[in-house]
Amino acid sequence: MKVSVLASGSSGNCFYVENEESAVLIDAGISAKQIVERLGMIKKNPEKIKGIFITHEHSDHIKGVDVFARNFNIPVFATKKTAKKCFLCSNQELVHLIKNNEVVDLGEMKVESFSKSHTAIDPVSYNVFNGKKVSIITDLGYSCRNVLENVSDSDFLCLESNHDIRMLDDGPYPFYLKKWIKSDKGHLSNMQAGLCVLEHASSKLKNVVLSHISKTNNTPLLALTTFSGLVKERSDLTPRICVSNREIPTSLLKV
Ligand SMILES: [Zn+2]
Numbered sequence: 001m002k003v004s005v006l007a008s009g010s011s012g013n014c015f016y017v018e019n020e021e022s023a024v025l026i027d028a029g030i031s032a033k034q035i036v037e038r039l040g041m042i043k044k045n046p047e048k049i050k051g052i053f054i055t056h057e058h059s060d061h062i063k064g065v066d067v068f069a070r071n072f073n074i075p076v077f078a079t080k081k082t083a084k085k086c087f088l089c090s091n092q093e094l095v096h097l098i099k100n101n102e103v104v105d106l107g108e109m110k111v112e113s114f115s116k117s118h119t120a121i122d123p124v125s126y127n128v129f130n131g132k133k134v135s136i137i138t139d140l141g142y143s144c145r146n147v148l149e150n151v152s153d154s155d156f157l158c159l160e161s162n163h164d165i166r167m168l169d170d171g172p173y174p175f176y177l178k179k180w181i182k183s184d185k186g187h188l189s190n191m192q193a194g195l196c197v198l199e200h201a202s203s204k205l206k207n208v209v210l211s212h213i214s215k216t217n218n219t220p221l222l223a224l225t226t227f228s229g230l231v232k233e234r235s236d237l238t239p240r241i242c243v244s245n246r247e248i249p250t251s252l253l254k255v
């Protein structure tokens with residue numbers, strides 16, 4: 001399998017995972033036009049995509065779903081509560097309801113959902129399997145048991161590293177927003193992301209893409225140094241670590 005983070009951050013999230021035959025998107029939170037452009041940047045075309053899997057109803061995760069799914073006739077998968085809570089697609093025939101922990105079979109590629117803690121009606125994250133396991137985990141207030149279990153045997157992790165606690169505390173956000181971001185239903189800090197991997201990942205973890213980086217309360221360098229600094233305490237754990245970008249896709253990373 002190969003993975004590219006086409007976009008990640010509060011301005012939009014879209015993760016591309018492929019094997020030889022097919023591909024999936026996890027979230028489509030940038031415009032359909034941008035998705036096509038960014039797929040072009042990694043030399044891929046939308047026809048290969050067999051499903052769009054939605055994590056939750058926040059606009060930075062669903063903005064481009066309707067147009068992109070209709071334009072290329074791609075099924076959209078979401079839990080019943082999430083699908084009810086927001087507008088996903090005006091062609092209802094494309095919307096497929098899934099349950100937590102359900103595995104969707106797309107030939108050799110399998111996609112599994114699991115619930116996580118975030119302020120949304122029914123937030124889930126996804127694993128994509130094809131021999132190896134890719135886990136895409138953003139928008140979570142803390143690493144609940146589900147998250148830890150999935151991190152523990154993952155080969156490739158896109159993990160939220162949203163904010164630096166000090167930058168958030170000293171930054172311009174109003175008190176209520178700071179309080180929510182730090183809560184169990186908000187977003188994961190650099191430190192929380194690093195500790196989650198340090199304490200729970202196995203040595204099979206070969207790639208980490210730090211994702212959903214805050215523009216105001218974090219920097220890519222700070223996310224990277226905090227994470228690397230923690231993870232290097234374990235000599236058996238040597239993943240390649242990179243940081244996602246809001247504007248341009250990561251290269252196509254081999255799982
Ligand atoms: Zn988000």
Ligand SMILES: [Zn+2]
Pocket residue numbers: 056058118120139
């Ligand atoms: Zn969210």
